[in-house]
Amino acid sequence: MRGRVVYLRNPKRREVSAACGWLFSGIQTMKAGERAGAHRHAASALRFIMEGTGAYTIVEGHKMSLGAKDFVLTPNGTWHEHGIEEDGSTCLWQDGLDIPLTNALEANFYEVHPEDYQASNLPLDDSPATYGSPALMPELDKWDQPYSPLLKFRWDQTYEALQNYAKVTDGSPYDGVIMRYINPKTGADPMLTMGANMQLLRPSEHTKAHRHTGNIIYQVAKGEGYSVINGKRFDWKEKDIFCVPPWMWHEHCNTQSGEDACLFSFHDLPTMRKLGFYAEQALEDNGGHQVVNG
Amino acid sequence: MRGRVVYLRNPKRREVSAACGWLFSGIQTMKAGERAGAHRHAASALRFIMEGTGAYTIVEGHKMSLGAKDFVLTPNGTWHEHGIEEDGSTCLWQDGLDIPLTNALEANFYEVHPEDYQASNLPLDDSPATYGSPALMPELDKWDQPYSPLLKFRWDQTYEALQNYAKVTDGSPYDGVIMRYINPKTGADPMLTMGANMQLLRPSEHTKAHRHTGNIIYQVAKGEGYSVINGKRFDWKEKDIFCVPPWMWHEHCNTQSGEDACLFSFHDLPTMRKLGFYAEQALEDNGGHQVVNG
Amino acid sequence: MRGRVVYLRNPKRREVSAACGWLFSGIQTMKAGERAGAHRHAASALRFIMEGTGAYTIVEGHKMSLGAKDFVLTPNGTWHEHGIEEDGSTCLWQDGLDIPLTNALEANFYEVHPEDYQASNLPLDDSPATYGSPALMPELDKWDQPYSPLLKFRWDQTYEALQNYAKVTDGSPYDGVIMRYINPKTGADPMLTMGANMQLLRPSEHTKAHRHTGNIIYQVAKGEGYSVINGKRFDWKEKDIFCVPPWMWHEHCNTQSGEDACLFSFHDLPTMRKLGFYAEQALEDNGGHQVVNG
Amino acid sequence: MRGRVVYLRNPKRREVSAACGWLFSGIQTMKAGERAGAHRHAASALRFIMEGTGAYTIVEGHKMSLGAKDFVLTPNGTWHEHGIEEDGSTCLWQDGLDIPLTNALEANFYEVHPEDYQASNLPLDDSPATYGSPALMPELDKWDQPYSPLLKFRWDQTYEALQNYAKVTDGSPYDGVIMRYINPKTGADPMLTMGANMQLLRPSEHTKAHRHTGNIIYQVAKGEGYSVINGKRFDWKEKDIFCVPPWMWHEHCNTQSGEDACLFSFHDLPTMRKLGFYAEQALEDNGGHQVVNG
Structure with a gap:
């Protein structure tokens, strides 16, 4: 029982099961009390919660409670499992994986946990309790994995961080007030192959266009607006998902005049x-803005 | 006008003006409306606020408001100045410097700012607003200095971090629940030569003894208790300062049965x-505890 | 005029023009006095000289003279060109590129030099003269590229290194006396995506089998023998090329009783x-040796 | 029995036994067949052979044969011992140590080997045979120490490296053709606290003056000339030792019109x-040259 998953099928990337480039995106739903068995694979995964209460993920014995717009890692090679507490509600989240890349490089493996579920007596949310504070690290930290020891990034802290940063920055001309989720122990991206950002567009902010290599999959975390991608306009509102393939011009616009808009994204830029x-x-050209064709 | 400073004079280290090893410690006080001119030197400095309101430090144009138990950096080579706002109160803080080491290595220099005070139009507290959030970093960060871009570490966040961590850890046998202030961009110590920690001793916690190279200067941030240093007992309460010289056995005890105690410390372990x-x-020997002689 | 190139076409990787996985291998020949125009691309390339005299490669203005079994880099994004001096002879070399990977990641570009050939007044072989000595580096080195400043690795030095190392090591159970070409400034692989090794099999040495992820393309530099790859025997002698795809068992045997054999290889292990x-x-199983089926 | 050592006593640094700043320099001599017992200490040491044959050093079981102008490391904390083979001749070398710094930082310890001498069945010169080749490293290297796995740097290779580099560089305006001994596995200095250089001054070359923090102790490896240090001229010829204390202007001159001159130096710049x-x-001022006063 893995809950129900639909995946975002890009007709041009169908043979590699990718939404964009070498990135997979799926929407998963689970009901209260459901629990999917533990497994592991060479591919890295991440999850952005869209709605519901009582969701949890367990990674290598570390259980994390998850609310709407929280972001959680299940890195390369780690035992992991998901579920919803009995007193929770039906949850929905986006799954992001680099499994198409892992397959293309012939490096994947898949293993089911020998005891179906991970046993652990670690306290709930021990990872954020240990590593989730600003600029402090346990003195005697033994962490030696290549991925972040902080496995869960809370929405309330993330949104507060963006609001604080917005007060003192002009932001990026292409992305507004944009921050990168990091491994707090090293400052690097939280996993080896994929990174993630949260960005805030101020009321009516319309960014300039740029393009770059690499693939980005966005999920709207707050507000509404549109993005222009290679000359075509895509309108979006909360919970929508869209992507920007390599070397395509893109710019973003918050169409609300009184509210900020927030975009979560994950990508293969690492x-x-x-x-x-x-x-x-x-x-x-054109003041940095694309001519919209569609 | 530099405010009034007394320095902690160790009779055995008098010729190098050190409190302990190659570390200087001074107690400084300034009154509301006072302001000391900007200067810079090769030595690194840090400051831990003991009492008062309205204190500020400006480092390379970044102005930081400081309250009791906040910790602030003035790294190697940076222009810096201190003062108290007109509507503040008399403040007291500990100054920690590696100036004895810098002098011993014949590497120091001292310069007064050509215009007495730094001019800056950066917003107040832009450093913590940009870098002081858990596990998030500006995407387009241009920081390229060898010291932390986060220059101020707030007491409320630090104490909350210790309380969170205390829920999920047994702590260190020698230091209780101890965390290291870090450069959030790299995970390294915030300055090249000196580091700093905050540790929490649970009610009645009595740690075991160890010894190590390097010098540590402690300031009691909360509560009361004692430390045994090379067989001698030193009782302490909030705002007291004491030190542990190299290779001396030391253990700590919180004598309060209903309250935690917190020790700030800085050191030359980096x-x-x-x-x-x-x-x-x-x-x-002796279950890890020293025999107390004095 | 690019000389004549044939490429090693793997029928299973035909659509991506790869010899193995995401690696391209071609055999190129040029005649005395021929010169191919300068170009650059995001893909990294390397070349292992098979025969002839007077070959040269120019990378970002650094011209390198090349003899048989020399190994030369043309890293990611660098202007490069090849040719044969007027007084040289027809040369043959293997070209190795990660162009299939670069294409798969939609990151490639291709540019012809605006003036057809690079102009340079740098002395011949300035790269090995500067960086090609054991454990010494220019004191004031300004190199800041992500690839090795040493662009040419001489066969005589490489073979001598293997002979020296062979005197004091048992070698690897799977690969005999094997060394890795490195960036002498960092100890890392010489280019970001591809690495290269030279290994020496002692007279009659027969290694044990192992398997790993990643692709390796071998070229026989000296001697003769065979490799067993996933149960099938492949005999080889000097100048032969063969490959080991991901996760295939492989072991090597030097069939000469009085001579060592040497295998050059390049790979995507970085x-x-x-x-x-x-x-x-x-x-x-089976003492670490495969059962040979074919 | 430690051989005979005289140390270079700077009257201003007598109380810390330093020749210059926090660096110790001694001249040691041993006769054929003599052998000093193994010991270790927190201080790092290095040795530059001045004359004689048959010298050896053993570091953690790795025995190295040493000839004139070879440079050898005995890093921080390693068991080491020295001696002269029975068929050797009386040898002379300079010992360089950071022991004054180690003492000042109260970090030193000293231990005699429990069995007087190190037992080892590693082959002679296994360290240079493994790590002393240009830009090649064992594929399966397990080295995990913070100091260089290459413990001996041969004079013939060093001088050849300088001659090669001299053909393609203008050199440093302050130091001529100067190279840094490196840890070949990382490109860093070979020990944590001290580095070493060899520099070649071309016939009649007279460098410009600069000054910097840190201490340098020079030993003339070849030729004759003079250095001007803070306005005073010091003439030198092969085997002479001189030093440049912190922040003193210095420039070098090879007074021979037909020969190059070489200066070995070690320092605390790391x-x-x-x-x-x-x-x-x-x-x-003055075209970059000091006015000579003495």
Whole structure:
């Protein structure tokens, strides 16, 4: 029982089961009391909660409670399982994986946990309790994995961080007030192959266009607006998912005049940067804005 | 006008003006409306606020408001200045510097700011607004200094972090629930030569003894208790300062049965570790506790 | 005029023009006095000289003279060109590229040099003269590229290194006396995506089998013998090329009783390791040797 | 029996037994067949052979044969011992140590080997045979120490490296053709606290003056000339030792018109750089040359 998953099927990437480039995106739903068995694979995964209460993920014995707009990691090679508490409600989340890349590189494996579920006596939410505070780290930390010891990133803290940062920055011309989720122990991306961002567009903010290598899949966390991708306009509102494939011009607009809008995104830029393949270009013409064709 | 400073004079380290090893400690007080001119030096400095309201420090144009038990950096080579707002109160803080080390290595210099005070139009507290959130970093960060971009560490966040961590850890046998202030961009110590910790001793907690190379200067942030240092007992309560010189056995005890106690400390362990000089030993005898002689 | 190139076409990887996985291999020949124009691309390339005299490669203005069994880099994004001096002879070399990977990640670009050939007044072989000595580096080195400043690795030095190392090591159970070409400034692989090794099999040495993720393309530099790959025997002698695809068992045998044999190889293990996808397994059964089926 | 050692006593640094700043320099001599017992200490040491044959050093079981002008490491905390083979001749070398720094930081310890001498069945010169080749590293290297796995740097290779580099560089305006001994596995300095250089001054070359923090102790490896240090001229010839204390102007001159001159030097610049204390200034006046006063 894995809950119900539909995946975002890009007709041009159907043979590799990718939504965009080498990234997979699925929408999963589980009901109160449901629990999916533990497994692991070489592919890294992440999950962004869309709605519901009582969801949890257990990674290598660390159980994390999850609410709407929380972001959780299930890194490369880790035992992991998901479920909904008995007193929770039906939950919906987006699953992001690099499984198409892992398959393409012939590096994947898949294993079911020998005892179906992970046994653990670690306290609930021990990962954020240990690593989720600003600029403090346990003195005697023994963490030696290549991925972040902080496995869950809370929405309330993330949104507060964006609001604080917004007070003192002009932001990026292409992305507004944009922050990167990091491994707090190193400052690097939280997993080896994929990174994630949350960005805030101020009321009526309309960014300029740029393009770069790598794939980005967005999920609208708050508000409404549109993005122009290679000359075509895509309107969006909360919980919508859209993507920007490699080297396509893109710009974002918050159409609300009194509210900020927030976009969660995950991407393969860590892969592109590690391999020396990251390149970026700003649109010079037309004041930095695309001509909209569609 | 630099406010009034008394420094902690260790009779054995008088010729190098050190409180302990190669670390300087001073107590500084300034009154409302006072302001000391900007200067810079090769030595790194830090400050832990003991009491008062309205204190501020400006580092390279970044102005930070400071309350009791906040911790602020003025790293190696940076222009810095301190003062108290007109509507503040008389403040007291501990100054910690590696100036004895800098002098010993014949690397120090001292410069007064050509215009007496730094001019800046950066918003107040822009450093913590940008870098002071858990596990998030500006996507387009240009920070390229060897010290932390987060220059101020708030007491309320620090104490909350310790309380959260205390729920899920047994802590260190020698130090209780102890966390290290870090450079959030790298996970390293916030300055090249000195680090700082905050530790929480649970009600009635009595740690075991160990000893190590390097010097530590403690300031009691909360509660009361005692430490045994090389067989001698030193009682302490809030705002007291004490030190542990190299290779001396030390253990800590919170004598309150209903309250936690907190110790701020700064040290030269980053220097010791970078140079390969860190060594540590646990006391094996007597259940890990020293026999108290004095 | 690019000389003549044939590429090694793997029928299962035909649509991506790869010899193995995401690696391209071609055999190129040029005649005395021929010169191919300068170009650059996001893909990294390397070349292992098979025969002839007077070959040269120019990378970002650094011209390198090349003899048989020399190994030369043309890293990601660098202007490069090849040719044969007028007084040279027809040369043959293997070209290795990660162009299938670069294409798959939609990160490639291709540019012809605006002036057809690179102009440069750098002295011949300045790269090995500067960076090609054991454990010494220019004190004031300004190199800041992600690839090795040493662009050419001489066969005579490589073979001598293997002979020296062979005197003091048992070698690897799977690969004999095997060394990795490195970036001498960092100790890392010389390019971001691909690495290269030279290994020496002692007279009659027969290694044990293991398997791992990632692709390896071998070229026989000296001697003769065979490799068993997933149960099938492949005999080889000098200048032969063969490959080991991901997760296939492989072991090597030098069939000469009085001579060592040397295998050059290049691979995508740096990519696999950076992304967390490297995995390896030793064959336990049958004394570590495969049963040969073919 | 430790051989005979005289140490270079700087009257201003007598109380810390330093030749310059926090560096110790001694001249040691041993006769054929002599052998000093194994010991270890927190201080790092290095040795530059001045004359004689048959010298050896054993570091953690790795025995290295040493000839004139070879440079050998005995890093922080390693068991080491020295001696002269029975068929050797009386040898002379310079010992360089950071023991004054180690003492100042109260980090030193000293231990005699429990069995007087190290037992080892590692082959002679296994360290240079494994790590002493240009840009090649064992594929399966397990080295995990913070110091260089290459413990011996041969004079013939070093001099050849300088000659090669001299053909393609203008060199440093302050130091001529200067190279840094490195840890070949990382490109960093070979020990944590001290580095070493060899520099070649071309016939009649006279460098410009600069000054910097940190201490340098020179030994003339070849030729003759003079250095001007803070306005005073010091003539030197092969085997002479001289030093440049912190922030003193210095320039070098090879007075031979037909021969190059070579200066070996060791220094504490790694310490200064790690702690953020490195600073440097070029002399602007008088064409970059000091006025000689003495």
